[in-house]
Amino acid sequence: MDIDAILTGISLIVAPESLLLIFVSVVLGVVVGALPGLSSSMAVALLLPFTIGLNPVLAISMMAALYCAGTFGGSITAILINTPGAPPAVATSFDGYPLAQRGEAGRALGMAAVSSVIGGVFSLVVFIVAAPLLAKVALKFRPQEYFALTLFGLSMLAAISGRSALRNLIAGALGVLVSTVGIALVTGTERFTFGIPVLYDGIDFVPVLIGIFAISELLGQSQAVDKAKERIRSVALRLPSREDFRRCRATIMRSSVIGTLIGILPAEGTTVAAIMGYNEARRWSKHPEEFGTGAIEGVAGPEAANNAGTGGAMVPTLALGIPGSGTTAIILAALMMHGLRPGPYLMRETPEFLYAIFTAMLLANVMFLVVGLAGVKLFSLITLIPRTFLWPAVFVFALIGAYAYRQNPLDVWVMLISGLVGFFALRQGFGPAPFVMGLVLGSLLEKSWSQSMIIFDSNWLRFFESPICNLFFALTLLSLAGPLIGKGLGRIAQVGMRAFPRRSTLEE
Amino acid sequence: MAGGGGASFAPHRFDRSDLAVAAVLLAICAVLYWDTTRWPAVPETLAQNAPPTTFPRLLIGSVAIMALMLPFERVMKERNGGSLLIGGQARARPIVFVTAAVITLAVYGLPILGALPVMIATSVLLPLLWGERRYLPILLFGVGLPIAVTLLFALGLKVNLGFGWAGALFR
Incomplete structure (x- = not known):
C-alpha cells in the first residue's frame, strides 16, 4: 500500500478550504435531496461549472460528497411528508411515513441516518479495497477488452430503473450517436455537423447535462399542481435505541452488501439498490406483515442499500471509467472536463486521487449524520419553499452555469435545446440517465472500437479470441436478454408447478 | 392457438404514441444515414480499418432496429399480463x-x-x-x-x- 499516496490524498481533503467546501456540498446535498423534484444528478450537473477553477481532486470530492448527502436527504421528505425527495428514497417512504404518522418521525429519521452512514461507510471500505484491484486488472485490458466492457456497461441500461428497457437502450445509443458529432479524430472527417461550424468541435456534454437534468425537469414542474401535504410537525431526529439497532443490524448489513454490489454493476443506480434492500428486508423479516405499516426495518433496509450504492457506484467509475449510475456518469464527465483520464491509468498515475475521494466521501457520511442530527427541523421546512420560486432559481443557475462553463453563449443554446428535447423524450419514457451514460461513454466506445479494428485488420471475429471479451459479450447478451430469460424461466416454473397436485412451496 | 391461452393470444393493437415515436426515430435514422453518405471518402491508409462512417452507421442501424421493435414492447408486456406505463399520456399543458x-x-x-x-x-x-x-x-x-x-x-x-x-x- 502506497502510504505516501494515502497521506497526500488525506491531506488534500483535510485542508480547511477543502473541509469547508465539502461541508457546503453536504448541506447542499441534503437540501437538494430533501426537495422533491430536485435530484442529486441535477445538483451535480449544476455544480459542474462552479468547479472549473478548482483543483480537480476537490471538485470531484465535492460532487461525491453531494452525491452521498443527496441520497440521504431524500429520506427526510419521504418520512415526513410521504414525498420522496429523490427516487432512491421511494422505498423509505413505504414504512417511514407510517412511522411518522404514529408520532415516531424522529425514530425513523434517526434509523435512516444511521443506516445510511453504515451503508455508506461499508461501501467505501469495499471501494478502497476493490477499486485498486479492479484497476490493476483493467490495466491489462487492451482496446478490444475495453470495447467489450463498455458495450456491457451500455447493455446494462436495459436493466436500469425505468419502465422500458428498449427505450433505455435507444436513449443510450442516441447518447453515443451524439458523442460522434464533430470532427473524427482519426480521419479528420466532419460528422453530423450539417455544415454548422460550431459543431466542428462536437457537442460538449456539460451544457447537455445541465439541460436534460435541469431544464427538462423545470418544464415538467411548470405544469405540476401544488398539493397540500400533511406535514409531520414534531420532529427531532433520535438515534436508534439499542432494541431498534439489534432488530435492524442484520438488515443493515445485508442491505449494505446488496447496495454495494448493485452500485458496482455498471449503470445500476441507488434506486434499484434501495428497492432491493427493502424487498430483502421484508423477505428476511420475522414480521413481514408489519411492512407497509411502519416497520423500522423497512426504513433501515432501503437507506443502508441506497447509500451503499453510492460508494459501490464509484468503484467502476474510477477504476474502469464506466459509470455505476446516472450521477456517477456526470462525475465521470467532470473528470474529463478537468482533463483527467478516468480509468485504471488515473489510479496508477495519481493514486492519491482515490484516497482523497475516499476521505471526502467518508467525511461526507459523518457530516450528513451531524447535519441531519442538528438540522432535521430546518430541512423539514425547506419543503415549504414554493415551486414558483424554486424552479426559476434553478433556471437562473442553469443559464449562468451553462454560460460560465466555457463563457460561450452557444453552450446556453445547447443547454436549452437539450432541455426541450429532454422534456419531450422524458414524456415518451426515455430517461435522462441512459442518454447521459451513452454520451459520456460514446467516445471511449468508438475509440476502443477503432483501435481494435486497427489491431484486427478489420477482422471482427478476432474479438472472440480474447476470453475477457467473450466474458463481457456473454454478460452483455445476458443483460439484454435478461428480462426475456426471466420471463421464460418463470413460465417454465409455472408449468412445472402445475404438474403437482398440490401447490408447491415455491408457488406460495 | 385455441384453448386456455386464448385470452393471452388475443390480437393486441399497437399504441399510437409508440408508432409515432418509432416513426420519428426512423426518420432521424434516415436523415443521419443520408448525412453519412455525403461524407468525403477517406483513403484506406488514412482510415486504418476504421472508416469514419462505420461506427455511426452501426449505431444508426442499432437505433433503427430498436425503433422497429418499439411498438411490440408494449404489446408483449400486455400479452404477458403487464403494462408499460411510461407516463406522458396526458397532453402537455x-x-x-x-x-x-x-x-x-x-x-x-x-x-x-x-x-x-x-x-x-x-x-x-x-x-x-x-x-x-x-x-x-x-x-x-x-x-x-x-x-x-x-x-x-x-x-x-x-x-x-x-x-x-x-x-x-x-x-
Missing part, C-alpha cells in the same frame, strides 16, 4: 409551452441584454407565469437572486459577464 417560450427568449436575449437583466426578467416573469401573486417576495426574489448569482460568478468565480447592454457594469 399550455403553461409548458409558454414557459419554454420565456426561457427561449431569455437565452436569445442573454448576449444582447447581458446576464443581469435577463436573470432579473426571468426571476420575475417565471413566478408570475406560474401563478405566484405575492408581489413583495417576487420583487425581493427577482432582484436578490440575480444580484447574488452575479456577484458569485463575476467576483467569486471570475466569469466574464461583460457582454450585452448591461455588460458595461462588469467591464
Whole structure:
C-alpha cells in the first residue's frame, strides 16, 4: 500500500478550504435531496461549472460528497411528508411515513441516518479495497477488452430503473450517436455537423447535462399542481435505541452488501439498490406483515442499500471509467472536463486521487449524520419553499452555469435545446440517465472500437479470441436478454408447478 | 392457438404514441444515414480499418432496429399480463409551452441584454407565469437572486459577464 499516496490524498481533503467546501456540498446535498423534484444528478450537473477553477481532486470530492448527502436527504421528505425527495428514497417512504404518522418521525429519521452512514461507510471500505484491484486488472485490458466492457456497461441500461428497457437502450445509443458529432479524430472527417461550424468541435456534454437534468425537469414542474401535504410537525431526529439497532443490524448489513454490489454493476443506480434492500428486508423479516405499516426495518433496509450504492457506484467509475449510475456518469464527465483520464491509468498515475475521494466521501457520511442530527427541523421546512420560486432559481443557475462553463453563449443554446428535447423524450419514457451514460461513454466506445479494428485488420471475429471479451459479450447478451430469460424461466416454473397436485412451496 | 391461452393470444393493437415515436426515430435514422453518405471518402491508409462512417452507421442501424421493435414492447408486456406505463399520456399543458417560450427568449436575449437583466426578467416573469401573486417576495426574489448569482460568478468565480447592454457594469 502506497502510504505516501494515502497521506497526500488525506491531506488534500483535510485542508480547511477543502473541509469547508465539502461541508457546503453536504448541506447542499441534503437540501437538494430533501426537495422533491430536485435530484442529486441535477445538483451535480449544476455544480459542474462552479468547479472549473478548482483543483480537480476537490471538485470531484465535492460532487461525491453531494452525491452521498443527496441520497440521504431524500429520506427526510419521504418520512415526513410521504414525498420522496429523490427516487432512491421511494422505498423509505413505504414504512417511514407510517412511522411518522404514529408520532415516531424522529425514530425513523434517526434509523435512516444511521443506516445510511453504515451503508455508506461499508461501501467505501469495499471501494478502497476493490477499486485498486479492479484497476490493476483493467490495466491489462487492451482496446478490444475495453470495447467489450463498455458495450456491457451500455447493455446494462436495459436493466436500469425505468419502465422500458428498449427505450433505455435507444436513449443510450442516441447518447453515443451524439458523442460522434464533430470532427473524427482519426480521419479528420466532419460528422453530423450539417455544415454548422460550431459543431466542428462536437457537442460538449456539460451544457447537455445541465439541460436534460435541469431544464427538462423545470418544464415538467411548470405544469405540476401544488398539493397540500400533511406535514409531520414534531420532529427531532433520535438515534436508534439499542432494541431498534439489534432488530435492524442484520438488515443493515445485508442491505449494505446488496447496495454495494448493485452500485458496482455498471449503470445500476441507488434506486434499484434501495428497492432491493427493502424487498430483502421484508423477505428476511420475522414480521413481514408489519411492512407497509411502519416497520423500522423497512426504513433501515432501503437507506443502508441506497447509500451503499453510492460508494459501490464509484468503484467502476474510477477504476474502469464506466459509470455505476446516472450521477456517477456526470462525475465521470467532470473528470474529463478537468482533463483527467478516468480509468485504471488515473489510479496508477495519481493514486492519491482515490484516497482523497475516499476521505471526502467518508467525511461526507459523518457530516450528513451531524447535519441531519442538528438540522432535521430546518430541512423539514425547506419543503415549504414554493415551486414558483424554486424552479426559476434553478433556471437562473442553469443559464449562468451553462454560460460560465466555457463563457460561450452557444453552450446556453445547447443547454436549452437539450432541455426541450429532454422534456419531450422524458414524456415518451426515455430517461435522462441512459442518454447521459451513452454520451459520456460514446467516445471511449468508438475509440476502443477503432483501435481494435486497427489491431484486427478489420477482422471482427478476432474479438472472440480474447476470453475477457467473450466474458463481457456473454454478460452483455445476458443483460439484454435478461428480462426475456426471466420471463421464460418463470413460465417454465409455472408449468412445472402445475404438474403437482398440490401447490408447491415455491408457488406460495 | 385455441384453448386456455386464448385470452393471452388475443390480437393486441399497437399504441399510437409508440408508432409515432418509432416513426420519428426512423426518420432521424434516415436523415443521419443520408448525412453519412455525403461524407468525403477517406483513403484506406488514412482510415486504418476504421472508416469514419462505420461506427455511426452501426449505431444508426442499432437505433433503427430498436425503433422497429418499439411498438411490440408494449404489446408483449400486455400479452404477458403487464403494462408499460411510461407516463406522458396526458397532453402537455399550455403553461409548458409558454414557459419554454420565456426561457427561449431569455437565452436569445442573454448576449444582447447581458446576464443581469435577463436573470432579473426571468426571476420575475417565471413566478408570475406560474401563478405566484405575492408581489413583495417576487420583487425581493427577482432582484436578490440575480444580484447574488452575479456577484458569485463575476467576483467569486471570475466569469466574464461583460457582454450585452448591461455588460458595461462588469467591464
